[in-house]
Amino acid sequence: MSQPDVLHQAFELGFTYTRSTGPVVGRFLTELKQRNIVGIKGSDGRVIVPPMEYDPDTAEELSEFVDVGQEGEIVSYAWVKEPREAHPFDKPFAWAMILLDGADVPMIHCVAADSEDAVSTGARVKAVWAEETIGFITDIRCFERV
């Protein structure tokens, strides 16, 4: 039997999904479009950002929205030296858990910074809005140091 060739082929598995958001996610995205950030009150009173639809502890449906600030504090972060193609930046940046003012639960988003030294736990950051907001999580383009 002759040796077969090894056959490689690049392919893309892709689709643009059309997601319906439901009222909670929809409200958050609607507010983002208006350059405003809202959280939701959990059953124990904690303010969760972005808002969750159901309380993790009691499984209750949540509905009490609360405005939160556009600035906050870095709780933890990862410095990405070699951004991947899917990442929001093509130069080094950080993913961070950010506790917004008025929130009790950190949200995960990206932080733009010139170097790793410019990011630290406890640092204050503020939301930077995309030029055009469309009602998508990336309406917050990134956070940057205050």
Add this chain to the structure above:
Amino acid sequence: MKEIAIVGYQQSDAVSDAGACNEVELIIPVISKVYDQVGIKNAQDVDFVCSGSCDYLQGAAFAFVMGVDALGAVPPIKESHVEMDAAWALYESMLKIRMGHADSALIYGFGKSSPGELPIVLSQQLDPYYLAPQWVDTISLAAMQARLMLDKGLISEQDMAEVVSRSRRNALNNPHAQLAGDVSVQDVLAQETYVSPLRKADICPVSDGASAMVICTVEKAKEWGLPYAVISGIDHCIETHNPGMRDLTDSVSTRKAAENAGVHNGAVDVAELYAPFSHQEIILARALGLGDATSVNPSGGVLAGNLMMASGLSRIGEVFNRIVSGEAQRGVAHATSGPCLQHNLVTVIEQAKEAA
């Protein structure tokens, strides 16, 4: 409740690229070995078959359907599949045996992660409105978890490097390992960070491969005349999907599963933990209450090779191997799923009473 025995376990080498190898070609060599080990001809000789796999690893729907072509399922067999690590296929199989609908089961897991960009592929496990559209990769999530621990003084970089060093050295005795070597703590710490605070060495490699196991009732194991170990406890538990709502420095679900599985009912000689990142091994060892008397990841663990969808089953297999060889009398195996140890399964495996 029926006692369930493990009588066979085999795995492929963990390789960075299995190359020209489809699902069937990945599975057949491994299940053939486990048939030989147990002395059966094929899947017809067990009462139930259950597998674990994930379509997105190589981007083709219905990977497990092709897997059935490896089984010789003519005449038809009792068979099922979880889109999870095969450790959960083991769990499902145990329920089948306990309810009396099977005396024996073949379990296998397989994955070819090399064709895709795994940390990005797995970002699509996150919630589809807030996190998945940002493409937050699994390594970055784990890096944030590690930093929380470092910042709180719960671990040091030295501790993490010690995990890596031990894994690489232990893997020298594991013929299936992808990464093995005499790597010192200093060697690891000398590496630059990659996704800070993680170094490349803190992160499990991307591997292709498969593993397989046969379990049965203790009566059946005796009938087959095979050395066996007994699963004395098993439980699993999931946590909220919002990483911000979890205490990422602990694994409360592992703690709870360990309690329910009876980890603390005896000494733990050996533990195999599914920790894809070095700091997670420390979280898990603490959640399981393991002390110095326990040999942790003697196989090298998944830092030495991570067979996605099979690694959890492999942890159980590794503990089984050490018990039937007499190296250990009682051990704990752990499997995980989801970002930052969201979902955890704990199994306690013990020497058969006759052997004790």
Add this chain to the structure above:
Amino acid sequence: MANLAAVVGTGQTSYTTKRGDVSIAGLVREAAVNALNDAELTWDDIDAVIVGKAPDMFEGVIMPEIYLTDALGCNGKPMLRVHTAGSVGGSTALVAASHVQSGTFKRVLTVAFEKQSESNAMWALSNPQPFSTHLNAGAGGYFAPIIREYMRRSEAPYDVGIKVAVKDRLHGARNPLAHLQKPDITMKEVEESFMLWDPIRFLESCPSSDGACAMVIANEELAEQAPRPPAWIRGVAMRSEPTMYAGREEVNPQAGRDCAADVYKQAGIKDPRKDLDVAEVYVPFSWYEPMWLENLGFAPEGEGWKLTMEGATSLDEGGDIPWNPSGGVLSSNPIGASGMIRFAEAARQVRGDAGDHQVEGAKLALGHAYGGGAQFFAMWVVGSEKG
């Protein structure tokens, strides 16, 4: 011997092309809450959650159970995700039942769903892989040649499929949850509908739906205390065979025959047409009713179509063995949930809870699901009595 278990609550969403008002979690949640309410239980009463759905590519969420934890009140509990292709809704119910039948859990929640409107089923089922021919025009393209072979063998009249298409839509019109509401459908309308994959016409095919279905399954002690009548699980069976092998019987697959024989034996059924009162069977293309009538032993080989033509499977014609009184897959098809809907509808029938599509006095019912190339089968028999 398995422990006794019973369905003590069922819940479904309504089925429609696009549930634009809910997130994926919201959809799944709705069915789960309906099941809990039916069982008069709360989240705290549930010991474990078992989730099923078809390929993750439909919604583009990998292992979505991870994200659904909170919607299903599962934080701190065991969660398992089943995927066995189109049969998954049925398999998931069986895996959920095994949690209780094994004596491991007292009461579990099981949910199956599909939100097909998030993508396109044809794409998700036939997205091209390198080095393979891309001629499979979805499930219809796959099953059409098998149906053609059945028609050749059985010499059935050409309009058997048309009759099933009408019958199941008339059934569906009795079910307010059904996706297609066609109370005035006629044979002529079906016959004149577009021929998609000859011999399958548009109206002989299932729709593409969003929807979810859930059940609460409890052990004997708790089921006896349940506020509404339980549906006792009298038999459970699964079978699989390869998609293709030389000489495979594709029209009347052995896996289906074996699975039926297994489940009938457990439930003490000798003559399914006589012993069962109703069946909810996975019929995504109309001709699969006569084919499965034979495969499941309701009729001798080659004669399933006669039952259909006699009206034996029709509620409206007063048939002796109604098939798919809910309207079946032909009326609603959220793929991953379709199997569980069959299982839940069987339970509703023996609980006397099926509303306008209730088969009067139903005591014993079959729930059936199949998947892949008609190679994966899951079935259960539920009864109003323990047996």
Add this chain to the structure above:
Amino acid sequence: MSEQTTENTDVITGIEAPIYLKYNFTAGAAPARFLTQVKEGVLTGQRCPQCAQVYVPPRGSCAACGVPTEEEVVLSDKATVQSFTIVSIPIPGNSIEPPFVVANLVPDGANISFIHLMSECDNADVHIGQRVQGVWKPQEEWGYSMDNIRYFKPLDEPDVPVEKIGKIPVEGWEG
């Protein structure tokens, strides 16, 4: 347009989520062997060492016996129609104009069918048991693909009785 309406249209109820993942696919050993020969204009199958049935295209195992297949068997490009469908809707990502015939074809020398297109015939004349042969593209267009065969066309040979479909030797069918 009133103020109120403008606000309502601003309420987000849905999003588009583009999910595009890149993979580098590698064909399995058995399919690669098959396609390497298809590139040379030869159809091959693999015979099961246990049940002797011949699989095409081979996937590396006999699905019935669950054993690896290795013995390679050269097949004919003449085949028999096992069944077929006439498809009236386009296939996503495929340029074929409907209606077209997709047939389950068993090539001579094999025991299992694959699917391919039929042409050079009236769709209404296609039938089970019909004899057909592959029409190949020009050799310079051959690649690692079954598309090297453009389609199958009817042969002027007697029909194969149903019970013999899947059992025709590579030498062909005399009727």
